Amino acid sequence: MLSSQPIKFRKPVLTDGMSVYQLIQSCPPLDTNSSYCNFLQCGHFSSTSVAAERDGELVGFISGYIVPERPDTLFIWQVAVDKQARGLGLASKMLTQLLNRDICNNIHFLETTITEDNLPSWNLFKRLAKHIDAELQSAVWLDKQIHFNDQHDSESLVRLGPFNLEVTRDL
Numbered sequence: 001m002l003s004s005q006p007i008k009f010r011k012p013v014l015t016d017g018m019s020v021y022q023l024i025q026s027c028p029p030l031d032t033n034s035s036y037c038n039f040l041q042c043g044h045f046s047s048t049s050v051a052a053e054r055d056g057e058l059v060g061f062i063s064g065y066i067v068p069e070r071p072d073t074l075f076i077w078q079v080a081v082d083k084q085a086r087g088l089g090l091a092s093k094m095l096t097q098l099l100n101r102d103i104c105n106n107i108h109f110l111e112t113t114i115t116e117d118n119l120p121s122w123n124l125f126k127r128l129a130k131h132i133d134a135e136l137q138s139a140v141w142l143d144k145q146i147h148f149n150d151q152h153d154s155e156s157l158v159r160l161g162p163f164n165l166e167v168t169r170d171l
């Protein structure tokens with residue numbers, strides 16, 4: 001049952017790790033990671049990740065990091081929204097919450113990867129591009145044959161930007 005309780009957004013903490021692991025497992029086509037990886041996301045990458053919680057339950061999660069060689073670029077690793085909470089704008093809100101943090105003050109590009117058939121994901125990032133008035137470019141980055149040994153669909157690198165968050169925050 002969908003609860004009417006408000007959704008709270010926050011940085012994840014280490015104790016969210018197993019809930020993140022379970023949420024990702026329940027959100028195909030996302031690749032599951034090891035629980036250890038999810039703990040690292042909730043620990044080392046907490047400042048650039050988002051937990052969305054309702055009634056104490058994790059209903060949404062974004063993992064992200066600032067690309068080490070390019071400090072103006074935020075990479076979104078995964079976006080997951082619990083089936084019960086989809087279609088309510090939650091993924092878009094989590095992205096906006098993240099971009100509004102001080103750590104993103106010098107971010108002018110956002111990148112993610114999407115498989116060709118993941119329409120919800122394409123729509124999510126197209127919508128964001130419109131919202132922050134950014135150009136969106138994409139090209140295959142991890143190729144099914146060359147990189148995945150035919151065991152995973154190709155992942156396109158999607159790049160939004162350049163954008164100026166100080167301006168777009170007021171939109």
Ligand SMILES: CC(C)(COP(=O)(O)OP(=O)(O)OC[C@H]1O[C@@H](n2cnc3c(N)ncnc32)[C@H](O)[C@@H]1OP(=O)(O)O)[C@@H](O)C(=O)NCCC(=O)NCCS
Nearest residue numbers: 027079080081086087088089090091092120121123124127
């Ligand atoms: C993709 C996902 C995160 C979207 O979460 P959500 O909270 O339902 O998305 P939002 O409500 O914020 O919608 C954002 C945009 O995506 C579109 N969208 C969402 N679900 C959609 C669907 N099933 N089909 C087509 N478009 C969809 C919305 O219409 C909206 O665009 P619009 O405002 O232009 O109409 C969610 O469906 C999910 O967790 N899917 C499984 C995991 C996954 O594929 N993650 C994406 C990898 S980055």
